[in-house]
Amino acid sequence: xxxxxxLVGVAFFFLAAVLPLRGLDWPVEKKIIIGTFAQxxxxxxxxxxxxxxxxxxxxxxxxxxxxxxxxxxQDYSSLPRGLGSFVALHHEGKIETTSCNLKKGSLGxxxxxxxxxxxxxxxxxxxxxxxxHLHFSLYDEETASFVNPLSFLPPxxxxxxxxxxxxxxxxxGTLIPLDNGAKVPAGQGQIIAEAYDLRQDVRFHWPLGLYGxxxxxxxxxxxxxxxxxxxxxxxxxxxxxxxxxxxxxxxGDGLVKCGGVDLRAGNSHLDLSVRNFAGNExxxxxxxxxxx
Amino acid sequence: xxxxxxxxxxxxxxxxxxxxxxxxxxPLGKELVAKPVWAVSVVPAPSNSPAGGEPAPTAGPQGAxxxxxxxxxxxxxxxxxxxxxxxxxxxxxxSRSGYINYARTGTDWIMRDPRGxxxxxxxxxxxPLLSADGSRVLVVNSDLTGLAEVxxxxxxxxxxxxxxxxxxxxxxxNFLLIGLLNGSxxxxxxxxxxxxxxxxxxxxIPVIYGCAVTRDGSFIASVSGIGPxxxxxxxxxxxxxxxxxxxxxxxxxxxxxxxxxxxxxRYLFYEAGDAVGLVEPQGGRLSAVPLRGLFAGSAFLQDAxxxxxxxxxxxxxxxxxxxxFLRTLGSESFPVGxxxxxxxxxxxxxxxxxxxxxxxxxxx
Numbered sequence: 279x280x281x282x283x284x285l286v287g288v289a290f291f292f293l294a295a296v297l298p299l300r301g302l303d304w305p306v307e308k309k310i311i312i313g314t315f316a317q318x319x320x321x322x323x324x325x326x327x328x329x330x331x332x333x334x335x336x337x338x339x340x341x342x343x344x345x346x347x348x349x350x351x352q353d354y355s356s357l358p359r360g361l362g363s364f365v366a367l368h369h370e371g372k373i374e375t376t377s378c379n380l381k382k383g384s385l386g387x388x389x390x391x392x393x394x395x396x397x398x399x400x401x402x403x404x405x406x407x408x409x410x411h412l413h414f415s416l417y418d419e420e421t422a423s424f425v426n427p428l429s430f431l432p433p434x435x436x437x438x439x440x441x442x443x444x445x446x447x448x449x450x451g452t453l454i455p456l457d458n459g460a461k462v463p464a465g466q467g468q469i470i471a472e473a474y475d476l477r478q479d480v481r482f483h484w485p486l487g488l489y490g491x492x493x494x495x496x497x498x499x500x501x502x503x504x505x506x507x508x509x510x511x512x513x514x515x516x517x518x519x520x521x522x523x524x525x526x527x528x529x530g531d532g533l534v535k536c537g538g539v540d541l542r543a544g545n546s547h548l549d550l551s552v553r554n555f556a557g558n559e560x561x562x563x564x565x566x567x568x569x570x
Numbered sequence: 571x572x573x574x575x576x577x578x579x580x581x582x583x584x585x586x587x588x589x590x591x592x593x594x595x596x597p598l599g600k601e602l603v604a605k606p607v608w609a610v611s612v613v614p615a616p617s618n619s620p621a622g623g624e625p626a627p628t629a630g631p632q633g634a635x636x637x638x639x640x641x642x643x644x645x646x647x648x649x650x651x652x653x654x655x656x657x658x659x660x661x662x663x664x665s666r667s668g669y670i671n672y673a674r675t676g677t678d679w680i681m682r683d684p685r686g687x688x689x690x691x692x693x694x695x696x697x698p699l700l701s702a703d704g705s706r707v708l709v710v711n712s713d714l715t716g717l718a719e720v721x722x723x724x725x726x727x728x729x730x731x732x733x734x735x736x737x738x739x740x741x742x743x744n745f746l747l748i749g750l751l752n753g754s755x756x757x758x759x760x761x762x763x764x765x766x767x768x769x770x771x772x773x774x775i776p777v778i779y780g781c782a783v784t785r786d787g788s789f790i791a792s793v794s795g796i797g798p799x800x801x802x803x804x805x806x807x808x809x810x811x812x813x814x815x816x817x818x819x820x821x822x823x824x825x826x827x828x829x830x831x832x833x834x835x836r837y838l839f840y841e842a843g844d845a846v847g848l849v850e851p852q853g854g855r856l857s858a859v860p861l862r863g864l865f866a867g868s869a870f871l872q873d874a875x876x877x878x879x880x881x882x883x884x885x886x887x888x889x890x891x892x893x894x895f896l897r898t899l900g901s902e903s904f905p906v907g908x909x910x911x912x913x914x915x916x917x918x919x920x921x922x923x924x925x926x927x928x929x930x931x932x933x934x
Contacts, residue, residue: 319695319712319713320677320694320695321695322695322711322713322715322716322731324713325713325715326713343775343796344824345751345775345777345796345824346737346751346777346779346824346825346826347824347825348825348826353825353826354825354826354827354828355826356738356739356740356780356826357699357710357714357736357738357739358661358663358696358697358698358699358710359697359710359714360696360697360710360711360712360713360714361712361713361714361735366735366751368775374751374752376735376751378713388824388825390822390824405674405712406674406675406696406697406712407674407675408675413713415713417734417735417751417752419752422733422734422752423733424715509733510731510732510733513730513731513762513764514730514731515715515716515731
């Protein structure tokens with residue numbers, strides 16, 4: 279686990295150091311985040327950000343060169359494109375940005391070069407879309423990985439802390455609620471949590487993904503997950519430098535697998551911290567007893 | 571005294587001339603005869619059937635050929651009997667043995683045979699895609715970074731993620747070639763295992779704009795790159811693929827290009843600006859068929875002896891019929907909106923003006 283943590287740290291440092299993304303600006307005016315990077319999207323990691331806010335102009339976040347575009351119902355395609363109409367730009371430093379689900383016909387005439395801030399099209403609901411939004415992704419050609427745009431875009435004001443709704447221990451094929459005073463069996467298990475961030479701009483429940491998860495047992499860090507990059511390993515999209523496959527991060531029904539534990543008989547204490555992109559953190563401390 | 575030439579010299583000369591013409595006849599060029607066989611209207615009848623307005627089936631699916639003309643799709647038999655006509659919902663995945671008519675959003679799909687009968691139902695994230703013969707059912711995930719295949723029961727057979735967005739795909743019964751935005755090609759076998767991966771060639775910005783694989787997997791091809799853009803054909807060499815042909819292109823595409831191999835794998839065609847490029851991978855021959863407009867469709871007729879290419883120029887569609895590497899047999903222009911170009915029983919199936927036409931092409 280220590281090795282995995284080290285790998286995550288190195289990868290994050292590497293990405294932060296090499297990506298020449300200073301000056302990166304938001305692609306839209308209204309920054310309503312409705313879907314976050316590396317969320318579980320029907321069985322695979324989500325590779326970008328979904329931004330709502332109604333129809334609005336979509337701009338180039340950096341100066342770049344057009345490498346690919348597709349306009350729904352206009353351009354030929356050998357495969358069905360759930361991204362709808364989209365524009366992919368190549369930027370200096372081997373970075374690619376892709377702006378997707380754009381309004382049909384809003385892409386304008388084909389041009390090869392775009393200055394930072396120039397309009398690429400308008401957000402729309404082409405492709406596999408439930409409503410007008412922009413799907414935006416950031417790709418590092420050097421490391422062949424999708425990186426979390428929120429790591430590099432200017433911060434958005436967010437004062438709301440993420441939520442840890444419940445914590446469970448998965449052991450021996452059963453899920454045991456882990457609350458203060460709980461008595462659980464000794465042995466190896468997995469800490470699972472219902473944890474998410476929340477949209478601040480709406481009153482209804484709209485869960486978003488987390489940026490970081492840290493698990494400590496009896497004062498010792500046993501797991502850390504950072505939702506910063508995705509890359510393919512053995513034909514599977516994996517998370518971060520530790521290359522965690524989807525099944526190691528999510529249970530498939532909305533719960534997060536926070537890390538493995540080896541519980542010994544006696545009293546134990548668990549600290550689970552979750553963090554969102556604005557740096558807001560929520561920690562849940564649980565004292566429990568491990569039976570023989 | 572004057573010596574007389576023997577008569578045998580004269581007869582030998584005549585014989586040689588006759589033999590020359592017999593052995594090396596001058597190609598006079600074949601006359602094209604395009605014979606319209608039937609024409610049918612393809613307006614779907616209103617219906618409450620589940621797949622979007624298809625009439626009741628009237629015959630079996632054997633020998634039916636798929637077509638799509640604008641929002642209308644269906645199957646027609648060689649004698650012009652319409653087996654099925656429907657309106658697409660959002661898109662329709664079409665194949666010889668069945669179709670999936672699907673909505674913009676949703677994760678549950680039904681594959682139906684050409685009569686509209688349910689074949690299999692399955693679920694997934696993204697959109698479905700069928701191979702031309704319908705033997706393979708794939709699901710392309712919604713952010714274009716993953717692919718899954720479902721088996722005949724609708725259960726997942728395999729899934730695979732890709733290190734970048736998919737830009738193009740070519741499906742054969744036993745092979746699957748995927749082009750990626752990062753400039754890499756990935757060739758998968760029937761069970762989704764990687765057979766080959768790599769960039770087809772160097773370029774300033776590597777991107778795959780189109781890809782194609784032959785039915786037997788002996789050749790794979792791509793149009794790729796910016797500065798320069800190039801056509802690359804790779805041939806199977808043992809367990810790997812090596813460059814069989816590489817040609818710089820004068821095009822500067824920033825979108826997917828149409829390309830593919832003829833059903834017999836003899837010819838490769840690719841969109842090349844105001845022309846269709848033709849390649850014979852085995853012999854290394856290249857040629858170009860000029861087009862009047864933007865390349866809009868292709869069909870191979872009579873065991874690929876004749877190729878048909880369509881080009882759109884505003885509201886006009888131009889169809890060219892060619893003997894690959896020999897000559898253009900003829901071309902015709904139609905003032906139409908939606909257009910379909912396909913084949914029925916090895917002959918031309920043309921969809922124009924809300925009608926389907928079978929045109930039998932003979933070169934006399």
